[in-house]
Amino acid sequence: MDIYSVRTGLADAARAVTMPSGIAKLTATPYAPDSVNAPHFYVGDYTINFDRVMRRGLDEVEFTCAVVVSRSDDLSGQKVLDGLLSGAGAGSLKAALEAARGAPGEFALGGAADDLHVMRMQSYRFYEIAGIQYLGAELVVKVIGDGSS
Template structure:
């Protein structure tokens, strides 16, 4: 798996969420941005476990993604964030990301991986990015795929 391509494809999948009426469109990057246009989803840190199967047949990547929402109104910002973190619905990041798995038997992320799964949400709190405060959380995404490519 090519990590940069995987990160970009995850950001592309996140971009498909439908934000609530009156909310700005979700901006997404497959990398940690210098500056954030809220609400913003990005793929941050990652860990790779190589050789989960013999002969480089399978690697596992755990991506730590973040979603940050502006805090002009703390209650409204948290309501938007809660929608993005829901397990289902039009603004659910989990649903949008897992839709990129493809149909049964198809490769995930447009052929870049075997499969992906949003495993958990963590770190629901205030984040500071470039000296600006946002309410946000982390999504942990597990991606598995061919280690020889």
């Protein structure tokens, strides 16, 4: 499994989210950026469990992705973030990411992985990027794929 291809696929999938009227389109990068245009999704750190199946048959990677929104006022940023963190709907990151699983029997993320699952949301808090504070949260995404490539 090529990690950068998976990271790129996750960022591409996140861009499919529909933002509420009057809110800028979600930007996304496959890496932790130096600066952002909020709202922004990025794929941060990850851990790999090698050899989940013998002879490099399967690796399991948990990506910690983050989404940040503007802190324009106390309530509006939280409403936008809550919509992105919903479990379903056009504005749900979980739904957008899991749509990239492909149809039954297809590979996920355009062929970059076997499958993926958005496992949980965590760390709903303020994040500082390039000296600017944003409201954000993390999504943990488990991706499985061929360990020999």
